[in-house]
Amino acid sequence: xxxxxxxxxxxxxxxxxxxxxxxxxxxxxxxxxxxxxxxxxxxxxxxxxxxxxxxxxxxxxxxxxxxxxxxxxxxxxxxxxxxxxxxxxxxxxxxxxxxxxxxxxxxxxxxxxxxxxxxxxxxxxxxxxxxxxxxxxxxxxxxxxxxxxxxxxxxxxxxxxxxxxxxxxxxxxxxxxxx
Numbered sequence: 001x002x003x004x005x006x007x008x009x010x011x012x013x014x015x016x017x018x019x020x021x022x023x024x025x026x027x028x029x030x031x032x033x034x035x036x037x038x039x040x041x042x043x044x045x046x047x048x049x050x051x052x053x054x055x056x057x058x059x060x061x062x063x064x065x066x067x068x069x070x071x072x073x074x075x076x077x078x079x080x081x082x083x084x085x086x087x088x089x090x091x092x093x094x095x096x097x098x099x100x101x102x103x104x105x106x107x108x109x110x111x112x113x114x115x116x117x118x119x120x121x122x123x124x125x126x127x128x129x130x131x132x133x134x135x136x137x138x139x140x141x142x143x144x145x146x147x148x149x150x151x152x153x154x155x156x157x158x159x160x161x162x163x164x165x166x167x168x169x170x171x172x173x174x175x176x177x178x179x
Contacts, residue, residue: 001165005084005175006063006072010168012054012088020048020057023073026081031105032150034098035089038105056085079153083160084175093157095150099132106136116140 019027019039027039045062048055054069055062063072071088073081086093099108111133113125120131120140132141160177167174 001176001178002075003174003176004073004075004077004080004164005088006074006172007084007088007175008063008066008070008172010166010171010173012069012071014089016053017085017089018043018048018051018053018055020055020059020062022058023056023081025078026056026073026085028102029082029093029153030085030089031100031102032095033086033091033093033154034096034100035085035091036100036105054088056081079156080160080177082153082157083164083177086157087161087164087166087175093154093161095147095154101134101137101139101141103139104134104137106134108132108134108141111140113142 016036016038017030019030019037021041021043024039024041027037030037045059048062049065052068054071055066056071056073057063058073060072063070071085073084082093100106101108109132110130113128113131116125116131124142128142163178165176165178167176
């Protein structure tokens, strides 16, 4: 058994998630699977301590000082981060209609690829009749060769989730994976 996360309290309310400044990779992936995520690379502990929303961190000091919903990630493995976060948030890691822009968290809308002429490579437009555009930042997304890698990471995260065990210890729960 390998411990991958410690969460307090054991039942976390839904809503917006704040991701500590050292977890930019995780913030992008949470947004891709549809989780409203606030991330800045300059968050400091004082800003995060008083929040009522879930805070995800690797900082043990911050975890110990917070009284509200907090997930402490206990591993360096990024896919374990995604698995533990998904368990706590009760979401299945997948890309779908609820996916958000990984950069800013804006809603993605389907657009005709012809509307992106001059903004994305012409071969992308030829191969994809539909693109996704972020309503907030305007960035375009499409299904390309990178989706194989994304799919692999999501499959591994889902496999890890199926092997996870949650142990209750008072007001905290330990998330472990049996690999």
